[in-house]
Amino acid sequence: MTDSTDMKTKPAEKKESLLLNLAFNIAIPTLVLTKLSGEDYLGIKLAIIVALSFPIIYGVRDFFVRGKINFFSALGVVSVALTGGISLMELDAIYIAIKEASIPALFGLATLISLKTSQPLIHTFLLNDSVLEIDKINASLLSRNRKPEFDQLLINASWILAGSFLLSAVLNYFLAVYLLTADPGTQAFNEQLGQMTALSFPVIAVPAMLVMIGDMFYLFKGITRITGLSLDEIIKQK
Template identity: 40%
Template sequence: MSTQEMKQENSWMNLIFNIILPVLILNKLTKYLGPLNALLLALAFPLCYGIYDLIKRKKVNAFSALGLINVSVTGGLALLGIHGFWFAVKEAAFPTLVGLFVFGSAFSKKPFIESIFLNPGVMKVDLLEEKLKLHDKQGEFHQHLRKATMWLSLSFVFSAICNFLLARHIFTNINADLTSEAKSILLNEQIAKMTTWSMTIIMVPSILFLLGIFWYLMRGVKEYSGLTTDDLMKE
């Protein structure tokens, strides 16, 4: 395995350590550990993964940074006793930030779509580059990657809008006369409900959106390099 493949960012590990585990900790362990301890534990995962990735790849992991922001804001709002509308804003803000990051990467040397789909551990990226060079299509293909990345950023805008509408329905104001413990329990229930419904209502359309973007990307691969998906996939 080449050094490039060894240092390739793992999208699944990113998702698990920077988003899934912190959210599960805040949702499920707050009532056992207390709000502050649960927040600190949840922050530990994106922080440690970000440090590990920095040492391994000599590059700041943007998703770890966003994960830290997301967990900090979620836990911070809970600690401050803020709920209702501001949780809806938070739920919309995170995919918006990711979307802005993805959109910005479209104007860099390596659009974000390339990191997701053109993974040297899965696809024969060297063969693709060879064919693009042979047909003198590197510039056209980079423009295609840029457009695909912009479409990907729109999928996060879609998620942000859906998140906000769903969160406005779920995160209702909590009675100020309740005890702190009762408020925490109700807020955790709302967070858990939001996580559950977002998986169903938001994740499925987002996956369909991604499949459409992948089809668009591979159509460009075939147009500019002559290679099919089967030609590119490693056995």
């Protein structure tokens, strides 16, 4: 009876809109930077402020809609703020390239360092109880005495995950270096910044996402092999 009441009173978590995400984080900033940076429109500095305000607005909105901090949205807000600060101070474009590469590189490093802790980051990204039947998996590992083999699987998957972050870091850096050739504080620089924003998803996010998806399948296949459970048994049914 209590479980039924809890299910009725607990609100379902609102799903994120991919269309809204792409609009606020990529499409609108790109249009503002490439089309409205001229003196006849917003001007160089105001265009940067307006363009980068949309990802920040999205991140704040995400917090109020979900009632909790979305780590990746928060990281996106910090990244956007740094890009805006570097651009407004008219620092050399190499600083943006370094910033673009440093964030995913730090994620990759943190993933590997976390292997030495009681809670590796692989649990957060791929092996979490919102997706998998963790209790059922642990019970099967104990009954079959396969925990050491499972731990090695997690280490391998963590290295692959770190590799996806490293790939993202390299692509981020070279995309910024390749595109940001104009002098900071010019309309051409704003337009290049807009192009970088537009290309960030197909050039950076998609390859890194494909590696991560491959890692997920490797992990799931390994879990089914070690535990003897089927894929349907280890994945939570919504």
